[in-house]
Amino acid sequence: MTVQRTALRNPTSDDGDSLLLDRSSLFVQRTSVVAAQAAAEADEVDREGRFPTAAIDAAREHKLLGMQIPVEFGGFGASVHDVADVCYALGRACASSAMIFAMHQTKVACLVRHGRGNAYMESLMRRIASEQLLMASSTTEGQNGGNIRASAAAVGHEGDHITLKRDATVISYGAEADGLVTIARRADGAAASDQVLLALTTDDYTIARTQGWETLGMRGTCSTGFALEVSCPSDRMFSESYDRIHGQTMTPFAHLCWSSAWAGIAAAAVERTQRFLRKAARSAGGQMPPAASHYTAAKMALARLRAMIVTNMDAFAAHEYDERALSSLDFQSSITLLKVQASELAVETVMHAMRACGLSGYRNDGEFSISRHLRDVLSAPIMINNDRILTNIATANLMSAVPASLYE
Template sequence: MAIVTDSSARDMTPAAAVPLRHDIVPLSQRVAQVAAIASADADSVDKESRFPRAALDAARQHGLLGAQIPVEFGGEGASIYDITEMCYALGRACASTAMIVAMHQTKVACLVRHGRGSAWHEQLMRRIAGEQMLLASSTTEGNNGGNIRASAAAIEVTAEGVSLVRNATVISYGAEADGVMTIARRASDASASDQVLVVFTKDDYTLTPTLGWETLGMRGTCSAGFELKANGVVGQVFAEPYDRIHAQTMTPVAHLSWSSAWAGIAAASVERAQAFIRKAARGADGQMPPGAAHYNSAKMSLLKLRALISANLDAYAAHEYDDRGLGSLEFQSAINLLKVEASDLAVATAMSAMRACGLSGYRNDGDFTVGRHLRDLLSAPLMINNDRILANIATASLMSAVPSSLRD
């Protein structure tokens, strides 16, 4: 059955979508309000494997989806620090909500950095700010195993515009999004790595379901497979080659946002372990339970994870508009290794938290359950597989210098 998208399906006028005065209510406060709604809905989102609609509706209402859009186009000009804090806070509340927002914000970052000067893309920025449109991501295709630097489908350019037919094995929250950003070969005779980035809005495409989404964790991201058929105008294709967009924005922002979401999930598991240890100690006249040592391990893993993200955030912010710095071997190696290390540390943190809680953490009911957090985090090393990343950057890692001092 085809899902025929319809841009009129939701009242998305600026007045209806954004009733709050965002210049008065701080972004952090609005994020906290959305996180509270996401937290209350997280268990049922996981159990029912459904899109976290209440949380995303709240995110629209509070202007989160357009926060990163520059002020000149109607947004707030939120920084990478603001976005990663948003992902961390939402991760503590609901993993699926956090990952959806992280993926959306990555697409918006590409639009903001690489869409300036394009009338079509600048108008889309205004729409995202005004209508709080949700952008989905389509980067996984066919049997490429998550290798987003090789595309099978190609953009077809005709006198009428551009078209694309793509077998997307995963389009996260694709059926719920207001638009989709995807990569494709520049032309039918281009090599797999000669790619462009293009964005389509909901009235440009149809989605035909091909694969379901029955998974261990991250169930609310609804990352089903679809055949994407899209038609648009030439202006919807980004002028810059995708390899530049990938290195300068897509990879850094994705890895920083994902890692922040994972850190938030891990922090929620540590918080439950802390509550369990405190309760157990009170019931034993202050004597620590056997799991206390595992709580310390969880806390230490979380500290390492936060420090790792912070260091890479600072590095990205320092070079955000320095093409040479972003393209350096040192930066590219570090930002790719961030994804690998952060995903492993997040899983280790939740595992230690579960061991700290013992059977209470293993159970799916009760105040100290950590099962959902662990299941959600087990997706992290597999989302663009860590083994693929390590293999791809092996040569670059060997060529980059080993720091000669603590200050390098």
């Protein structure tokens, strides 16, 4: 993966002075410690279907939850490359920890990119940096099946106060979070697609559990269902409409961070396969097992996956604040298709890894088990349905011309 180096000022240096720090020294070392903690509890988190407390506590301790917050608000001003690299490292250690981190950072990105000028939003950014608040994601509602561009519940307006009642069928790690970001219709009578985004802390809402989370994989995200009731000041609502936030920030960050987490899962499976084949070859006098060709396929698939993510990430970073470029059909199609292509390729990579390991990979026990990795990565094409995404893209692209040249 391309290494992006960013000169950052450290607001927490021991001597109180702002020091220019290299990205590698600032994030890589911290990430390795957090990833080690995540890996140590990954099997237990999966087996018990519990929140990865130790991993997230380690991320707090090493200030990674607020890494993206601008320096002026107490954070490190981390780039999307920095955040995605942490998602990748955590994906190699514990898929649930990686996905929690990815969802949190996507919500933080909305604050960073669209919250300036709002005293509450800026205060919340400072709190995330100083207190390392964990922000949950609440986008799925009722029976909409993950269609986050249409809301049923509407914001109620009473002067400078707002209310909201929402059937939040999924709030990932909602019971463990310090706040959440959610969407709703702008007001009673507004169209389902006329949406606003709200950034809340636990003082602003109550949740009552309505569904459990007994799933095949990603068990530690604890994405249970809740009845969400909000009562808070109106400054919790972003002034920009959600359609702009969705296209410019929510979708790019979500798809880049999710894909990086999935790539991390795939990399962990490939690494286990490599260790299995090395051990098997030593035991057989250098002769490779019959299914070893699947390891080559897995390595190639992982290389394509990583390259795809980096290409899209570089394209986003190059035009990160260019509204026209981010709104273009080419960019929106590419960043949306990233989710589809990366999710399918991650599954393909892990399947090749398991086939290379054979029964040793298929088992739930043993040092070469790839069971957890496969179950976790199978969530990738399902959590936001790939078929819906492809249908929506097909509709949007019907009027666009088909290139007549390789270089258009």
